[in-house]
Amino acid sequence: MPEAEEVFAYLRGLQGGICARLKEIDGGGAVFREDAWTRDDGAGGVSRVMEGGAAIEKAGVNLSRVSGGRLPPAASARRPELAGRAFEAMGVSVIVHPLNPYAPTSHLNVRFFVATDPAGVSDPAWWFGGGFDLTPFYGFEADARDWHGMARAACEPFGPALYPRFKKWCDEYFHLKHRGEARGIGGLFFDDFDEGGFDRAFAFMRSVGDHYMEAYGPILERRKDMPYGQRERDFQLYRRGRYVEFNLLYDRGTLFGLQSGGRVESILVSMPPKVRWRYDWRPEAGTPEARLYEEFLRPRDWAEGSLEA
C-alpha cells in the first residue's frame, strides 16, 4: 500500500516535532538519547528517551514499524476475520513523566495498520488507531477543560460525533478494573478507524497527533515550576504505581509488544522513573489528594456540552 510511506513520513516528523517541543519546554539542557533498532524480521524503530531533565523526569518518544506474517487477533478487535493475515503496523508512542507533581503525566499513541490478503484477491484492509490521555496527580479544572477542549478541537473538523465517542472509549479503556478507578482524566481513544476513506481517516489521525503537544505543552509549562514539597512528591510517586499497574496488567500495546518479542526497553520506557507502593493507603478526607479521586478520577464531561453531540 503506497500510502504507508506517506503515513510513515508523517510519523517520523511527528516524533521529531514532539521531541523538539519537549526539549524546549524542559529548558534544562537535557537531550534525547536516540536508539535505532532493527530486528531480523525487518521490524525496527527509533526510540528517543530523555531522563533527568529540569522539568521532565523521563520522556519516551518512540517510532516503530513492524510487519508480520500473521495479524494477532487482538490487533483488530472489530474485524476478527482479518486475524492471520499478513500485516504491517507503524506508530508513534509518547509518554512524559514530569518531575513536578503538579504537572500531569501524559501519553499519546497514533498508529496505522495494513492487513493484506494473502490470495491477492481483495484490496488490503487498513485502519488507524490511537489517542491521547492525561494523568494528573493534583487536579486542576482549568487543565482538564483545556485538555478536553483540545481533544474536541482535534475531532471537530471531522464532525461532532467523534469527540464524545472517542472520549467515552478513552474513559472505558484507561480504567483500572481491580481498583474501580480511572487512570486519569482521559482524552481520546480510537481504533479500527477507516471511516470516510483513507484521506479523511489519515487526516483525523494527523489531527490527533498534531493536537497532542498543543494540548499538553501549555499545561506542562504552567505547572512545571510550581513550588512543591515532599508530601506532593510522595503522592506523585504513589500514584505512579497505578500507571505501572495499568500498563503491565491491561495495556494492549505493552502486552502485545512484550508477547511478540518487541524491544523490551522501548516498550517499558513507559514505566515511571521512580515509584512507591504503600499498603492500603488512602488520602485523608478534605485534602487535595482526596480531591483527585473524588473530582478527577471519575469520567466527567470536561469539554462543556460536547457530550450532547
Added chain:
Amino acid sequence: MPEAEEVFAYLRGLQGGICARLKEIDGGGAVFREDAWTRDDGAGGVSRVMEGGAAIEKAGVNLSRVSGGRLPPAASARRPELAGRAFEAMGVSVIVHPLNPYAPTSHLNVRFFVATDPAGVSDPAWWFGGGFDLTPFYGFEADARDWHGMARAACEPFGPALYPRFKKWCDEYFHLKHRGEARGIGGLFFDDFDEGGFDRAFAFMRSVGDHYMEAYGPILERRKDMPYGQRERDFQLYRRGRYVEFNLLYDRGTLFGLQSGGRVESILVSMPPKVRWRYDWRPEAGTPEARLYEEFLRPRDWAEGSLEA
C-alpha cells in the same frame, strides 16, 4: 473434607510464627498491622503487613481462605477435568522486602485446594502447592548455598527426587520471559501435589512452610546491617522493577487474585515499597552489579550434588 480444618490451623500458626520471627529479626520496634477481611461470598483472610521497619522496609504475611462454585481452569494445571467443580482454597503468602540492598527479597507460598464432586459420587480431589524463592540484589555464594541447602533439607524426608524436581520447576516459573532473565536464584515450586496420600503431602507442605524462616532468617540477619551507599540502594530499587514486572505480568496468584475480585491491597502487598526504572540501563562489566546477572540470575546447582538424585 475434615482435614481442611487441620490444614487451616497449621497455616494460621505458620503466619503467626513468621510474623514473630520477622519482628524479632527486624528489631526496630515496628509492628505488623493486622487487617481481617471477609467478602460476601464467605471468602476471607487476615493480612499482616509491616512497613518502615529498621531492617524490613516492607513485609506482607497473608492468610486467606476462599471458596467458589467453579474452580478456575488455571488452578489445577495437571487435572483440567476438575475445572468447574466447587472448590475451597486456603494459603499463606509471604513477601519480605528488606531495606538493606545486601539483604535479598524473599517469598513463600503454601496452599491447599479441595475440589468437590457436585454429584457427590466421587471423593473430593485435593492437592497442595507452594514453594519459596530468593531474589538477591547482590549475590553471595554462601547465601545461595544455604538457601538451597535448606530447600533440599525441606524435601529430603520425602525422598531424593523432590528437591531437584521442584528446584527446576521454580527456575522455570520465576523466569521473566520478556527479559530472558531469572527473577532470582530460585528455591522450590510445586503444585498439584498429592503424592503418597494426604498425610505425606500435608507433611511435605508443612516442611516447606517450616523451612522458610529457617532458610531466610539467618541470611537476613547477616546482611541487614552491612554498610551500603547510594549506589547499592539505587541498584536495589532498579532491580525491584523486575519484581514488579514479574508479579504483574506473570504471577498466577497475583493475576488470579485480581481477576477473581480478591482484596487488592492484600494481593498487591507484594509490590516493593520503592522502585526505579531506568531506560536501557546495564551494569558496567566487572562490577558487583554485573556479577549478579552473570553468576546468580542463571539457574545453577547451588545444593551441591543434589541434582543428580
